[in-house]
Amino acid sequence: MKRMILTAALLAGVASGTAWAQSAADAINQRQAGFKAIAAATGDIKRVMDASGDLTTVAAKAEEVSAFGKRIPALFPTGSGTESGQRTRALAAIWQNKSDFDANAGIMVREADRLAAALKANDRTATAAAFGAMTAQCGVCHRPYRAPQ
Ligand code: HEC
Numbered sequence: 001m002k003r004m005i006l007t008a009a010l011l012a013g014v015a016s017g018t019a020w021a022q023s024a025a026d027a028i029n030q031r032q033a034g035f036k037a038i039a040a041a042t043g044d045i046k047r048v049m050d051a052s053g054d055l056t057t058v059a060a061k062a063e064e065v066s067a068f069g070k071r072i073p074a075l076f077p078t079g080s081g082t083e084s085g086q087r088t089r090a091l092a093a094i095w096q097n098k099s100d101f102d103a104n105a106g107i108m109v110r111e112a113d114r115l116a117a118a119l120k121a122n123d124r125t126a127t128a129a130a131f132g133a134m135t136a137q138c139g140v141c142h143r144p145y146r147a148p149q
């Protein structure tokens with residue numbers, strides 16, 4: 001019986017995509033790759049905005065930022081700071097204020113969703129506002145939680 005419960009819990013953990021038994025190194029590699037990807041996606045959006053191009057062509061890039069933003073809380077498990085011995089710029093302040101950190105990611109998701117809607121509507125004014133709000137959130141989180149290079 002105990003084993004069945006354990007198995008069920010294990011399967012539930014895997015099925016819900018949680019960071020079950022995920023090593024610190026895995027989490028660090030995944031989040032660093034993800035942040036690089038959203039920085040590239042943000043740059044792609046900016047280029048089309050600056051060129052007054054068809055905004056609908058980059059709506060999926062904003063959705064990429066939103067999707068990664070939802071994964072941020074789970075990609076910072078306890079023990080994945082510098083104490084892991086891995087190369088990471090994640091500051092200890094993250095785990096001292098994890099709910100604030102996670103809330104920052106949530107705001108970025110909300111703004112990325114707004115941006116995706118504005119891009120899909122090819123609405124330049126709404127895009128400019130949402131893009132500004134979304135990218136401001138990068139800095140809001142980096143200042144307290146990311147070590148300088
Ligand atoms: C919730 C907090 C948070 C938000 C929001 C956030 N970042 Fe970060 N970012 C971090 C942390 C913490 C690191 C350091 C991760 C590490 O080294 O383990 C990081 C690292 C990075 C890196 C370096 C990745 C590498 O190692 O090569 C880039 C680039 C980056 N972020 C871009 C962005 C951009 C662009 C946005 C907004 C669209 C953004 N971030 C939003 C917290 C955040």
